[in-house]
Amino acid sequence: MKEDKIMQPTELVKLGQYRFSGLDASLVGAMKSAADYYRMPLTAAWIYGMTGLAFLHVLDENMAEPNGGPLEPEVFRLARNIGLDIQGIHVYAEGETFARLQAEAWEKAKQAMYASRPVFAKNIDIRNQTSVIHAIDDTGYYTYTWHTGYEHSEEVIPWNLLGLSRCPCIHCVLDRQSSATEEVTDSSAGLISLHWTNPIQAADEEASFKEALEFVIRLNEKAAFQWSGRTYLVGSKAYEHWLTAVENRTLDKYMFSLFVEILTEARNHAVAFLAELRGVLKQVNPALVDELMLIYSEMASEYQILKGMYPYSEPREHELTQHERCAEILRGIMALEAKATVTMMGIYETL
Known part of the structure; x- marks a missing residue:
């Protein structure tokens, strides 16, 4: 034109x-x-939670796209619910x-x-x-x-x-x-x-949360997908790829710090979202929500440690240090993520 x-x-x-x-x-x-x-x-936490982004970890295969991953169309579909x-x-x-x-x-x-x-x-x-x-x-x-x-x-x-x-x-x-x-x-x-x-008019909150959980669970079960010639990893596969890069010393400090910033924010908002949601869900045992909140609280604390170790800074710094300590923390977060997924599936089934 x-x-x-x-x-x-x-x-x-x-x-x-x-x-x-x-x-x-x-x-x-x-x-x-x-x-x-x-x-x-x-609230930011409500948007984070009801779009599923509070609970996801999507990583491009080259680890060069913080905020990457073609999630937008699905996220915008879920945003209608709020x-x-x-x-x-x-x-x-x-x-x-x-x-x-x-x-x-x-x-x-x-x-x-x-x-x-x-x-x-x-x-x-x-x-x-x-x-x-x-x-x-x-x-x-x-x-x-x-x-x-x-x-x-x-x-x-x-x-x-x-x-x-x-x-x-x-x-x-x-x-x-x-x-x-x-x-x-x-x-x-x-x-x-x-x-x-x-x-527009918001949808029923329980039904909206169920849709968000379905989105998160489906992506985690899929584990990887292709879009525009690129491969994106989800959940455990994303963590495994990230951990391998740390152990092999192929990821620089700048990119690592960007991933940590985003995931720290997401997990903190997951906790806040679950606190907001707790009084809304009528079909779900509150103990399950409390359990999920506790898992994400632990996860957020671990991410906060990584954020303190690798704060975002300009100009770009390339050298990533403390590899063994970093890998240890990531393994702990991976275990917490797996535990959270099981709990989410339990909540989803009751909805």
């Missing part, structure tokens, strides 16, 4: 009350940002199809923004991160992200760069210009993932 055929806004269109929630799992953060925009009483109707595009594309979808997403984003609906996108600025699009003009998108506040971070991202992870902040620009080790981005291929949100 040629640019001169695309309807363009004549001035900046901005959603003034739409803000970035700041969660490490940026997909959950985007949904929380949309819920906050609509003043919906949804009152978020999320529509949009989520597909990897190349060549003419990639360009066509960039233009289609641009049209959809403008329509949503004109209607005062919150929009968010993945891989628009930071790779494997979902960012809030709070404004558009005749050039493209303005985002709020983890890099908001850095020099040039709030500059426009042209609409035909969607899917290419082109953060405009000074640090990312310099990295792309100077680092010979950085992966060269193909400008004619990428993940086109842009969505907009409407509030």
